[in-house]
Amino acid sequence: MSDCCAHKSESKKIHLVIIGGGSAAFSAAIKGSELGAKVTIINDGLPIGGTCVNVGCVPSKTLIRAAEVQHRARHHQFKGIASDSKVTDFKALLQQKKELVESLRQAKYLDVVADLPDFRLIEGRARFAASDTVKVNNETIKANRILIATGATSYIPPVPGLEESGYLTNVSAFELTELPESMIVLGGRYIALECAQMFARLGTKVTMLQRSPRILPTESDDLTDELTRYLIDEGIDVVTSVALEQISKEDGKVVVKAKVNGQEKMFQAEHILVTTGRTPNTKNMELENIGVRLDDKGFIKVNDQLQTSVRNIYAAGDVVGEPMFVYTAAYEGALAAENAMNNASKERDYTALPWVIFTDPQVAGVGIDEQEAKKQGIDADVSKLPLSHVPRSIAARDTRGFIKLIRDKKTDRLIGARVLAPEGSELLMEVSLAIRHGITVKEIVSAFHPYLTLSEGIKLAAITFGKDVSKLSCCAT
Ligand SMILES: Cc1cc2nc3c(=O)[nH]c(=O)nc-3n(C[C@H](O)[C@H](O)[C@H](O)COP(=O)(O)OP(=O)(O)OC[C@H]3O[C@@H](n4cnc5c(N)ncnc54)[C@H](O)[C@@H]3O)c2cc1C
Numbered sequence: 001m002s003d004c005c006a007h008k009s010e011s012k013k014i015h016l017v018i019i020g021g022g023s024a025a026f027s028a029a030i031k032g033s034e035l036g037a038k039v040t041i042i043n044d045g046l047p048i049g050g051t052c053v054n055v056g057c058v059p060s061k062t063l064i065r066a067a068e069v070q071h072r073a074r075h076h077q078f079k080g081i082a083s084d085s086k087v088t089d090f091k092a093l094l095q096q097k098k099e100l101v102e103s104l105r106q107a108k109y110l111d112v113v114a115d116l117p118d119f120r121l122i123e124g125r126a127r128f129a130a131s132d133t134v135k136v137n138n139e140t141i142k143a144n145r146i147l148i149a150t151g152a153t154s155y156i157p158p159v160p161g162l163e164e165s166g167y168l169t170n171v172s173a174f175e176l177t178e179l180p181e182s183m184i185v186l187g188g189r190y191i192a193l194e195c196a197q198m199f200a201r202l203g204t205k206v207t208m209l210q211r212s213p214r215i216l217p218t219e220s221d222d223l224t225d226e227l228t229r230y231l232i233d234e235g236i237d238v239v240t241s242v243a244l245e246q247i248s249k250e251d252g253k254v255v256v257k258a259k260v261n262g263q264e265k266m267f268q269a270e271h272i273l274v275t276t277g278r279t280p281n282t283k284n285m286e287l288e289n290i291g292v293r294l295d296d297k298g299f300i301k302v303n304d305q306l307q308t309s310v311r312n313i314y315a316a317g318d319v320v321g322e323p324m325f326v327y328t329a330a331y332e333g334a335l336a337a338e339n340a341m342n343n344a345s346k347e348r349d350y351t352a353l354p355w356v357i358f359t360d361p362q363v364a365g366v367g368i369d370e371q372e373a374k375k376q377g378i379d380a381d382v383s384k385l386p387l388s389h390v391p392r393s394i395a396a397r398d399t400r401g402f403i404k405l406i407r408d409k410k411t412d413r414l415i416g417a418r419v420l421a422p423e424g425s426e427l428l429m430e431v432s433l434a435i436r437h438g439i440t441v442k443e444i445v446s447a448f449h450p451y452l453t454l455s456e457g458i459k460l461a462a463i464t465f466g467k468d469v470s471k472l473s474c475c476a477t
Pocket residue numbers: 019020021022023024025042043044045046047048049050051052053055056057058060061124125126127149150151152170191281285316317318319324325326327328329
């Protein structure tokens with residue numbers, strides 16, 4: 001190609017500028033590049049890779065697994081095996097976590113974009129100068145399309161004294177140098193639950209303070225009641241219906257004054273961890289000046305094609321609100337980039353979206369539960385199988401939890417599942433695919449499920465729609 005033509009095709013390239021450097025941004029960069037764009041990522045705040053790899057999924061899941069190893073060594077049901085375990089070097093554990101984070105950040109983010117043609121990574125805080133112009137450091141950058149993928153950070157509730165007393169979030173909690181002797185965890189949803197159990201299993205005395213009358217208040221009572229019981233059995237103090245009044249620091253301890261079911265109570269601990277939700281990173285970007293509309297919590301409003309109220313500006317990931325998972329952020333990033341590049345109108349599709357809470361037992365769900373089915377007027381029935389009927393769980397001597405399937409009676413098709421089980425998340429994909437592709441309960445029952453796998457539990461739960469499971473012989477027949 002002659003100089004003249006190479007220059008011409010260069011100048012025709014769409015410049016896609018991506019603000020944010022997390023999962024949504026990276027998948028958008030890859031898709032944009034595949035579609036021929038010149039791509040610029042601008043990231044600031046968290047290191048490149050954003051929340052998941054640095055301060056979210058990766059550090060939490062590796063430490064959760066470490067805590068599980070420590071817990072199971074001491075708490076198992078097998079006779080004749082005496083084992084003990086304790087954390088002897090918290091710093092070493094945290095160093096190992098740090099190395100994992102760094103290696104995954106390099107391998108899954110930096111190395112992946114290293115070879116993209118016409119790609120630039122800028123470290124700096126981006127803000128809009130106009131709807132097609134971004135300012136970063138001292139540079140002004142023109143773009144044909146812009147994607148906002150700035151993510152979210154911990155929501156800090158406005159409790160008197162909290163700011164002054166000092167608190168941990170998911171950013172600082174995984175960077176502690178000493179294992180706390182005690183910790184108050186504010187919140188009762190997934191990040192709160194995962195962190196509470198992880199620290200408790202490592203040896204911290206944990207108190208959870210939750211505003212709603214139940215943890216995971218959007219899930220059904222049977223699930224949250226049973227999970228609460230397991231957490232309490234492990235020594236976690238789960239306090240619900242808590243109205244925080246005042247937080248202070250006394251003799252090096254954080255002291256929380258609260259009303260619990262209307263009664264005055266005090267709690268104290270070495271640290272307080274705030275896990276009361278997520279707030280979008282949309283401040284100080286001049287979004288209001290260019291007409292990008294936000295909802296009342298500051299999340300960016302987008303249509304199903306992930307386009308904002310300004311035509312050439314798209315948004316993806318946590319900054320547009322629920323669902324806030326890394327796999328949905330990545331999906332949205334790629335979809336937004338494709339729509340932006342091709343002026344296409346592909347829509348987000350969250351049919352049968354599976355989700356997991358990495359407690360032990362894990363909580364996993366897909367589709368709707370029986371409460372939601374009722375609200376939607378679906379004639380549904382429920383099969384709930386305690387794990388005490390699943391051979392895998394019986395053999396493992398750990399029968400905590402249940403598998404619950406929800407089906408539309410008219411069609412015999414599954415419409416949802418809730419699983420509370422050790423490693424229960426591994427069961428979700430069968431149900432997710434069944435929902436997505438309209439597979440009936442009858443078809444699930446007719447499929448082979450290997451004996452002594454947890455997945456056999458799905459078959460057994462499916463059989464339970466029509467049969468008493470205690471009357472079954474071996475191998476789910
Ligand atoms: C403790 C914890 C555990 C989690 N565990 C899981 C899990 O197990 N599985 C799962 O699927 N999800 C999990 N998540 C959720 C998941 O991490 C997020 O949904 C996902 O990382 C969001 O990606 P994102 O690209 O939208 O934003 P982010 O990854 O947050 O990236 C946004 C980036 O933009 C930067 N930024 C913000 N403003 C600007 C600006 N003006 N200019 C330049 N840069 C800016 C931010 O600092 C950040 O680097 C967890 C989250 C937390 C907090």
